[in-house]
Amino acid sequence: MRQLQLPAFQFTEEQMAFRQEVRAYLEQEKLDGAFETHSDSWLSGYSAEFSQKLGKKGWVGITFPKEYGGQARSSIDRYIITEELLAIGAPVASHWFADRQSGPLILKFGTEQQKEFFIPKIVRGECFFSIGLSEPNSGSDLASLKTTATKVDGGWVVNGMKTWTSGAHHSHYMITLCRTAPQDVNNRHGGMSQLIIDLKSEGVTVRPIQFLTGEHHFNEVFLESVFVPDDRLIGQEGNGWAQGLTELSFERSGPERILSTFPLLNEAMKLLKVKGDQRGLIDVAKLVSRMWSLRNMSMGIAAMLEEGKDVNLAAALVKDLGNSFEQSVAEVIRLLLPTMPSKQEADHYSRLLAESILHGPGFTLRGGTTEILRGIVAKGVVSA
Ligand SMILES: Cc1cc2nc3c(=O)[nH]c(=O)nc-3n(C[C@H](O)[C@H](O)[C@H](O)COP(=O)(O)OP(=O)(O)OC[C@H]3O[C@@H](n4cnc5c(N)ncnc54)[C@H](O)[C@@H]3O)c2cc1C
Incomplete structure (x- = not known):
């Protein structure tokens, strides 16, 4: 091993x-x-x-x-x-x-x-940019995506649909993974390319998907005969999959995979100190020590990235551990400081608690699900 x-x-x-x-x-x-x-x-x-x-x-x-x-x-x-x-x-x-x-x-x-x-x-x-990877029937198995880009004079015509696209209603562009050649059974990851699509182009429709909290942050993006000029192809035609993999290392290893619920942790610490709740502070200290070790791992990956090293496996591991930490912050704290969580409440703590609980389920989906990350880690260790 x-x-x-x-x-x-x-x-x-x-x-x-x-x-x-x-x-x-x-x-x-x-x-x-x-x-x-x-x-x-x-x-x-x-x-x-x-x-x-x-x-x-x-x-x-x-x-x-x-x-x-x-x-x-x-x-x-x-x-x-x-x-x-x-x-x-x-x-x-x-x-x-x-x-x-x-x-x-x-x-x-x-x-x-x-x-x-x-x-x-x-x-x-x-x-601002959005990431156009997921489709209604292609999430973890992204290579099965159906959005196509057909070559025409001077560019490409894109047809298909992306979903869960964060920020597409605010972004100017979406880096879109699409099929530029039919799927080859012997090379599932070939024939895909990355195009920069201007989200104001004719044929692009962005529709909101409401979050559990009622907020609007992700979307469905419909692409109907959208013309994309040749100069908006990134890298090589057909190399979109390999290029996209390099993005994942940046995406998975950063502090945002550990600190999404830190504002809640910080607020709880202040409240427990004011209450003089020593037992509660010990439970928070346990969370902080977990956070500290994850942070050391994540910083180690940042140092590896600086040296141009491959961090794919390490990033998958840190994301998996980091996401379960982020979720457990809300679980531990809501028992230490019970209140009615509410986004509408003026009370800062109750609002942060509601956000942390209701955003929590998404942590282990976005950027790669728990099962997929553990698969990467398991295969990495076994094949070494
Ligand atoms: C908050 C949020 C923001 C997002 N933002 C974006 C975005 O900006 N751009 C974008 O492209 N996508 C985005 N996504 C989509 C996200 O990348 C996908 O939800 C994710 O890749 C999973 O795909 P899926 O939803 O189709 O689930 P599926 O792939 O259908 O998975 C369903 C379940 O099956 C499990 N599963 C699937 N395959 C396997 C396997 N081989 N072995 C074991 N278990 C498996 C999964 O782990 C999961 O539990 C976002 C998602 C969320 C929650």
Whole structure:
């Protein structure tokens, strides 16, 4: 059996100072009324204005090359920003996918023209992306997807449907995995390509799917004879599957797979301290120690990504463990501080509790289900 070795990671003094700078800025923004703290804000807290503010600070696409407006800073600096944004529950959903995966994907596989067109806008917090993978009958088994792109003069005509598409009602573009050649039984993962679809194009209809809380954050996206010009194909035709896999490493290993319910944990800690509830604080301390070990693992992966290493297996493991941690935060805390959870309630704690409970079921579905992640881990260990 192979052992998973994640490098231990220690922040430098400079990095610690950067964290303090980010934290102080966010606390001041919150005090000034720019946002309220929410659980799971990376997927459902939309504020184009706030994304632009972060863009002005240089904190969107911070790792992107300077020639496209980025700062070429390390993925550890990006890790610090994302952790602080998640911890304070800031509204970052608008730019999250562009910063985390669409930008890096374009930088890795895109043409020079695509880089020059998209990356500076992403960095300014003005260009938002959605991920168009899932379809009504293709989720875990994504290779069975039915959306087609047919070659025509000057581009492609896309027909099909995507579902559960987070943020498609706010985003400008959707990176869409579609079939550009018929499925080959001997190569299930071939014949797929990634197209950047402008969500304002003729033939695109975005319909809301209501969340358990009544919020609108994901959608059905219907694509009816949508024309996509040739220059919106990313990378190589037919290589969409392999390209998409590189995105998954960015998607699965970040602190958002651990910290979606951190605002609730933080609020509960404050309330238990005020009550002087020592027993309750011990239970919270157990959660914090779990969080700390997951964080060390996730930072180890960030360090591996910095070195260009393959983190597919490690990211699947951290996502699985992180998601069950995020869910258990709400389970433990609602017993320690019982109340009627309600999104409508003015009481901050009751609102955070409602968000954490009602968003919880999605944690173990989005970005790969528990069963799929465990399959990756099991196969990785056995085949080593
Ligand atoms: C909050 C949220 C946001 C999302 N945002 C997006 C988005 O922006 N873009 C996007 O493309 N998608 C998005 N999704 C969709 C998500 O990626 C899919 O829900 C997920 O991949 C699972 O697919 P499915 O829903 O079709 O379930 P299925 O694949 O049908 O799975 C149903 C159940 O069967 C199990 N199962 C399936 N195959 C196997 C197997 N081989 N072995 C064992 N068990 C198996 C699964 O684990 C699951 O429990 C989002 C989902 C959620 C909940």
